[in-house]
Amino acid sequence: MKRPRGPLFLARRSYRLRRMMDAARMLPAVGMFLFFLPILWRPADTPQPDTARGWIFLFMAWAVLIALALVLARFLVRAEEEEARLSSGDPLATDQMRD
Amino acid sequence: MVPFNILVAVCLVYVGFLFLIAFAAERRAARGRVGWLRSPLVYTLSLSIYCTAWTFYGAVGYAARSGLEFLTIYLGPTLVMVGWWLVLRKLVRIGRRQRVTSIADLISSRFGKSNLLGVLVTVICVVAATPYIALQLQSVTLSFGVFASDAPEGWALPNQSATALWVAAGLALFTILFGTRNLDANERHHGVVIAIAVEAVVKLVALVAVGIFVVWGIAGGWQGVVETINSSAIAEWQLQPGRWIGLTCVSAAAILTLPRMFQVMVVENADERHLATASWAFPLYLLLMSVFVVPIAAVGLTTLPAGSNPDLFVLTLPLAQGQGQLAMLAFLGGFSSATSMVIVASIALATMVSNHIVVPLWLSIRQRTAKGRATGDVRGMVLMARRLSIGGVLALGYSYYHLSGGSAALASIGLIAFLGAAQILPAMLGGIFWRGATGAGAAMGLIVGFIVWIYTLYLPSFGEDGLISHDLMQLGPWGIAWLRPHALFGIEGLDPVLHTLFWSLSLNAISFVCGSLFTFPSPIERMQGVAFVNVFDTDADTRGWSRGGAEAEDLLIMAQGILGADEAQAFFQAEAEAQGKAGLLPDTTPEFIDRLERRLAGAVGAATAHAMIAQFAEGAVVSAQDLMAVASEAQQIMEYSIQLEAKSEELARTARQLQEANDKLRDLSVQKDAFLSQISHELRTPMTSIRAFSEILMDPELPPGMQQKYAEIIHDETIRLTRLLDDLLDLSVLENRKVQLNIKVANLHDLIEKAVRAASSTQPQRSFTLHRDPPAEHIPVITDTDRLLQVFINLISNARKYCDAERPELTISARKRGGRIIVDFIDNGSGIPKEARRLIFEKFSRLTDNNQAGGAGLGLAICREIMANLGGSITYLPGQGGAAFRVSLPVRPPKEIIERAKTS
CATH class of the missing domain: 1.20.1730.10 (Sodium/glucose cotransporter)
Incomplete structure (x- = not known):
């Protein structure tokens, strides 16, 4: 079934919010990259024991991820409000939230 | 301490x-x-x-x-x-x-x-x-x-x-x-x-x-x-x-x-x-x-x-x-x-x-x-x-x-439980992201994953010789090494948790996907699939019940049993109010039953709620046809809106046309009024002189010379009147397509020649330069030559009458284009103003108030009707540096005109 199409291009603000959603979708991949990084260097595999360094690295990465999530959550809540506003106003406008 | x-x-x-x-x-x-x-x-x-x-x-x-x-x-x-x-x-x-x-x-x-x-x-x-x-x-x-x-x-x-x-x-x-x-x-x-x-x-x-x-x-x-x-x-x-x-x-x-x-x-x-x-x-x-x-x-x-x-x-x-x-x-x-x-x-x-x-x-x-x-x-x-x-x-x-005696290390039990719960993941993710996931596939995935998990991790976790014997662990059931709990398919050396993770989830997912690919979902499944996967797209939920069928009272009794009396009654009352009904019992529309079911599902789960409602709405469960109907309903709505769009465009177009027609009608009405006063004037002027002179003639003492003179004046005036009336009559005959056509073959050159000669009597005092290309004019025409000649004469005399140039010139060019003969009459005057062009072919329209040539403004109207009768047309040709008219007519007249000529 063909759906009615929204506008092809969005205003700057909506465009920003949309990219924030993209970023939110990519955040788990970023987290995975950070968390799986120790596999390459294998703490405790080096002659000098460096488990503590691995420990510090993981918590740093964790904190960075939380900070990123905090910033994104701010944007996404706004995006959701925008979406709710659009969908309550104009039934066709919801579709433009797709992309 | x-x-x-x-x-x-x-x-x-x-x-x-x-x-x-x-x-x-x-x-x-x-x-x-x-x-x-x-x-x-x-x-x-x-x-x-x-x-x-x-x-x-x-x-x-x-x-x-x-x-x-x-x-x-x-x-x-x-x-x-x-x-x-x-x-x-x-x-x-x-x-x-x-x-x-x-x-x-x-x-x-x-x-x-x-x-x-x-x-x-x-x-x-x-x-x-x-x-x-x-x-x-x-x-x-x-x-x-x-x-x-x-x-x-x-x-x-x-x-x-x-x-x-x-x-x-x-x-x-x-x-x-x-x-x-x-x-x-x-x-x-x-x-x-x-x-x-x-x-x-x-x-x-x-x-x-x-x-x-x-x-x-x-x-x-x-x-x-x-x-x-x-x-x-x-x-x-x-x-x-x-x-x-x-x-x-x-x-x-x-x-x-x-x-x-x-x-x-x-x-x-x-x-x-x-x-x-x-x-x-x-x-x-x-x-x-x-x-x-x-x-x-x-x-x-x-x-x-x-x-x-x-x-x-x-x-x-x-x-x-x-x-x-x-x-x-x-x-x-x-x-x-x-x-x-x-x-x-x-x-x-x-x-x-x-x-x-x-x-x-x-x-x-x-x-x-x-x-x-x-x-x-x-x-x-x-x-x-x-x-x-x-x-x-x-x-x-x-x-x-x-029973276990609380001996196992805490961590291992936690991981085992995690892995067991993880068996639900394929069905869950598949369910919310893949519309093609079916219940049969999900059941197969869950069963396979569950069995593998139980066999390879859960049972062995009870310890050596707990629930699984030592021999079975080491040799596999019936001595089949491929089925050893910690080394399925003979792959040894894996960490037990990793081994189970790999085998249970991969076999689970494979069974789920294959099961989904090769089974066909029931209508309700497909509907729920849409409601889950497209949860962000659809505000309107799909309907689960095609017909009402159930008695509202039965439903109320049942709902009271589940939700409690107050709550159920409040729900029913709100629904009835939404339907515009007083009292506690709403109509059992499919929408209402759907909402009731969802409400009950909040209390006893979707499956039970569905089963409970199904007792009452028996035979009203959705079918594949209903599913298609819902889809086609949506389709129809969309088509309808597209049609509406097209129609509104068409309406706008029609409105524009109507507006134009209305403008023209208004102009015509103004013009008609003008004509009525004009025609009264035209008729009254000769009539007045006829009455005056005939009164004089009644005087017996009038000298014969005068008598002769006045009688001539009366005669002239009656001729003018007659001509006017003839024109009106002619026009009416032409408009009704009842004119007698006399179709002959002629040379266009001869016709133009005749027309120029005949028109020279109009305003003979003005010297007129004519530009023509005689060789090009030798085109044979098959038409009512007298009528065509009439058009030519009219156009040439119009030019003679109205061309306001100091040295008036008229260009007549003739040519054959496609199956049509085109003759243009172009003078070098100031032409016809744009706003008047629409009206010049209408009856009684005259650009100037002076009635120099005694015409009543019927000439061009008659020309237009003649051309229409001959299957051709006459149009004003803008942008030629003066008044320009184009006469076009088919080389051989259309069939119906020949028919008409024969019958008449």
């Missing part, structure tokens, strides 16, 4: 405090002041039931045994939480839209409200959660034991098993009291949620306090901690990539599929926006919970005597340092972790057991025996079922603890 009886007293006071808080919250909510009871903070804290006693005590033990690997259990959920936009948001939206009561309900509802799937998921969850609950009981008992063994009086703990029993009974009481107050799972358990939020704070504070004491009190700051870690046994830890990745994935799956996590995350969610806060706040909570784990483990390993249980370092470290109060706090933290998990898990499991096993069983028994429709007090029965289920779940946990 804390005396044991003080410990028990503190513990009881703490429990009393939790009861009080839960009670106050329920009271507050009952008075409608929900407010902060449902804040993002409380939501985030309630998620912390992820951190059970396994985290509180077990994480340290895990770190002491396997270094940093314990972190994977918290990194996985972090990934899921920060990626809430991908999965959790959709899950929560679906949960709210469909009034999902548990994870079993989610799966059952998605796949056509199938109770089989509900039962399957329930069984998996109960089997996986039982050891986990046992683990919590064990941890509480063990922690009691720590204090008891240190008691100076030397009295031993009365009986470990008895302690566990008391704890289990207390928890059952609390859970039944606050967990089964209301039936509707969507109405949320305010008391329970607040209690676990408080417990979340207690366990965080306790663990952080112990951590701070260990880091700054024992190890001497971060520098000391780093040194301790690197010099302790933890430093020898080897990162195993397979386990590192695998366990992260398992824990990520578990946070989505563990029944208790689903309960707090989806079912108890009050506002989707809370998820945004939890997306960073919950990982932060996890981070704080685990930041001190490694220091505690490292310091415990180095300072405590060898052989002490690392699972209890959190308690024994402060105790060994003489910090009785800190140990007490730690004990309360561990107690909180264990109890909150057990409470929520037993609520979640009891909901599943009662909705998917007890109620359907009861319904089928009722139907078989009473032969009637099951109504009555379902509500009381469901609540009782839920209470019994809570008791049953805790009893199972206790028996497991009792």
